[in-house]
Amino acid sequence: MNSFLSLLALLSILFPTLLTATSLTLRIPPHIPALPPSTTAILTITGRTLRAPITRSNSFIFNNITSADAGEYLLDIACKDYDFMSYGLDVKGEGPVVELYRVGRGGIQQGEKMRVGKEGFELRVVRAREYYEARSGFSPMDLLKNPMILIAIVGLAFVFGMPYLLDNMDPEMKAEFEEQQKKSILSGGAGTTNPLQNFDMAAWMAGKTAGSAEQSQDEGSATGSGSGVKARRRG
């Protein structure tokens, strides 16, 4: 470090016009593993960009910042593995003084300005960059979660579970249930269900009364597919 200071002293003797320079160290949090050699810290201002590649000690060092570099910069870290927070960086005054602050996109200041000293500044990592989409592979659980499969399973449960439930029912209740099932339009198992299917066109045309038509319908639902023939015979 002494030699570095002596360099500064020496340079200022050699070049009287040269102003004192400072260096800026940006550190990567210690939990981050070594970043790839393409990682670069970039300072941007109109007409100019400054770049510092990643060093062996996982940091970025901008050397020789003089007051000729004064201005408000944007600091970005171009890294393949991680996204870093965006910062603004002000270089001003003699020395010069370097101040860092968090910025939103567009360079709008969001945090307090912090003066950066010799010890440098630790950058914050936002997230790791994930490049690949995981392909949804075959999983039996996913298959079971499919609504179609769920409907099928419920259907199967009814088909196999209902007879068992019916067998275990109280005989009175069973009779009542069967009665209800007979009345219900949806019931009938393999037999015909729709009363309209049994509508006797010929009988109706022949001027049968509404009552007898109803009667034939009742019969029809009770006796199944043979009813149409009966009705016609009757007419």
Added chain:
Amino acid sequence: MRLSVPILLPSVAVLFASIGHAIFADEAYQTDYHLPLLGLPQAHTTLFHRPSAASKASLLYTLSDRLVLGAVNPKDGAVVWRQQLANQAENHTASGLLKAPERGNTLISAFNGKIQTWDATDGRLVWEWQSRGRIRSIETAASSEDEKDILALSHEGADAIIRRLAAGTGYLLWEYVNASGDTPYSLVSYKDSVFYLSLHSALLKGFKIKVTELDASTGKQIGQPTVLNSDSEVTSEDSILHVGANSDVPIIIWTDKGLKTLKINIIGTKQITTVNIPSSQGDLAEEIVVHASRSSTALPHFLIHYKAANSHWGEVYHIDAAKSTAKKAFDLPLLGGKGAFSASSQGPDVFFTRHTAFENILVSSAAPNVLNSWNVRPKSHGGMLDPQDITHAASEVIARAGSTYAVRSALALPSGDWELIRNGNPSWVRPEGLAGMTAAAFVGIAKQEDLAEELAAESMRNPLAAYLHRVTRHVRDLQYLPDWSGALPKRLLGSLIGDKASTYDQSLRRDGFGFHKIVLIATDRGRLAALDAGNQGKVIWNIQAVSLKAEETWDVLDIEVEEGTALIRAKGGEFLRVVVNTGTILQYQPGAMIKSLKTFVSVLDSSGKKVLIPVNDNGCLGDLPKADFGHGTIVVTEGEDSVVRGWGLTKGTNPKLIWRFMPASGERVESVNVRPSYDPVASIGKALGDRNVLYKYLNPNLLLITAIGVEISAATFYILDGTSGSVIYSVTHPGGDTRQPIVSTMSENWFAYSLYSESTAVTQDVTQIDGQKLKGYQLVVSELYESLYPNDRGSLGSSTNFSTVYPTAADEDDSLASPHVISQTYLIPGPISSMSVTSTLQGITTRSLLCVVPDLHALISISKAFLDPRRPVGRDPSASEMEEGLFRYSPLLGFEPKWILSHKRDVISISNVITSPSLLESTSLVFAFGNLDLFGSRVSPIGAFDILGNGFSKLQLVLTVVALGVGTTLVTPFVRRKQIDGTWKA
């Protein structure tokens, strides 16, 4: 309609997820290809070196002509790490310096005024030091420690400054300023001294070599400088052949201009050994190269390599340190062709390896007998059949017990290929000659027409002959049956298990998906090559198309693809016609025949024939050939005077100047963009969520002109009608930084551009937030519509005619028919250095913007759906907007990792992206190239909807069908019984 909203919501979510096209882990490295290049390796900066003292294997390091420092694994030729020492903007004429200290774990590079040390294992920076002048020489200080200090000689103004920089930190230890006004040449470190070599102008002509000795620990001058009487020979720096920096005894060797004598001096003494250059068997040496070991522990032996026109030979010298003389030990006999020598050492032993077109010969520096020699098969040399010359070589020799030797040599060939030979066997070839690509084009592979021709022949004959022809054809086809049926089980199994590699077609044939295309590339070194885009970018052929002098470059303007051939047009009217499949040159016209001629453009005349129109540098057209252009054709030229001109061609030989476009004062034209030549439009309108239609402004003659401020920071974008020259739309960005990349592109009815902008006083009130400047990189996307209102075609609606000459005025009332432009700006995290648009067969697929992000070393694909300027601002989208796929506008647009086409690959220095449609509507082929790398991939902007991906498993499908079949069979008796029971019970 009430019901449709909740149903649509999930579908919008699905769409949203599919907008960001992503790369699947199993497709990465399969569908894309990348050639990470370094540039041509240089003779003095190419070496085998152990990355650290503990490491057993060495890496191959080089600092190339394109100032890329890289480490290559000698086993497979893969790049371990790369660093660019210079920005693309910096000139590349100066060459870089490279030093690899023995037993150290760093490499030291110097370019212009910057010294950088790099970790040899992973390529990360250790420290850097910036000098105010150019670094002329770097040297490692002699020290017993593994980490050695750096000595650097820099030329600052009239002074030569020598500095000692501490190892590991780069801190300055001492500085010595020499203000004698001599030209600084080199540094040599020897024991506790540092010798500073400079060229002192002699009285009459020539230079005397002046040697100044410094104390290595303090930097103080020791005694008076020694001046060597070299003024009769040394006329320039090129006369000095060698400064033996690191061998045990430091030497300097120089020669005269006519290559008559060699002078050898041991640095620090005044004694000069003179050697007359022999002419071996009558051949005269044209070039002399000295090879010596870099190791400080090796014997002080060196080899002088004489290159004649068509032969080469060598002489081995030993230095007698006690007598301060050099003595010839033995000759290496003359052999035909241009060969290369390389020196390497193991402990004190020095080995010289000789490489010719046919063999590798290993000799020890101590005796002339051949230790080993290998026949190099002719298949080496970059796959060329004819034996080639070798430009230079670097070798590593390992002596094993029983006097057997293992030799690895990296040969640089004149073709630009870099080849590694291990014990005479070719190991790998890197096509470094492909670096510096200036133009590229996709070429479709022609259909196999054989079958079609035979079928046509059959239909022409009488039925009997046609029948016989068909039978013979089928019998002939039978010969392929055994092969086909033999490969069938493997193919079936492969397609079931999903083994893609075994089913992959390696031959250069058109495939069903149109992925198999040839990419033609032209480089600035005059090379032309063809790559197979369907086969991981394999080089099909690679030729030297034009011969260039050392400093010349080949400026290819464009490559035009015709039936089976390609026309490559370069600056100055030079053109070349080449057969795409083989690389045979059919026609060549050298350039600069007519002064001020820039190029030719081809225009179709009224009969559909191609006519070449000459364009001059000043933007005017040259003499036209006799042709009839019918109703007229407009040629738009961009002159050097920053004026864009539109020329009308009709009959006769005189082109008419129809319009001129000059940007506002204080601006100059930066670039002119047109819509891509293949830009199909699937729909002339955009269907809105409420079933109305916004009509797109589709003008095939649109020009997008970028003009930038000459002195102030500003950028203006103009949309012009190319036929009339009228400005249709323009937008200015005050504060647009003209030193950052400003790029733009245009397609269909939209255009996009990107720039870095900082607000200035002009727009202060708008962009300042709490007194802060708004700054950053922006991406602006604008869409052009015929009218602001849906179902309205603006002034075109009522008119029956449309004039291309007056596109902005309607025919009757002269009301302006300029399009309605909707724009939106996004803030992006970094610069974009190149922009282009995907292209698909029908143009139905939503386009994607392909942007080169130089900071991330990546190529990114941003879907147009994300960049829709109609995204609602400051509110959530309404139901109908959601149906359109619009979502709430957010000014921030990150470079999502999943959008990065080059994913984890490190793609550096690409500057151009070209696209070509495949036969699948969903997919576009992409090829990116530039100063260094080339990268190719396929992109599906909204997912590959028309092809089964790798995620589709045929095995799973078969298993599912089988399981269903088994299930059905098992359940059938139950169901049947239940049905019968049901019938009976009822």
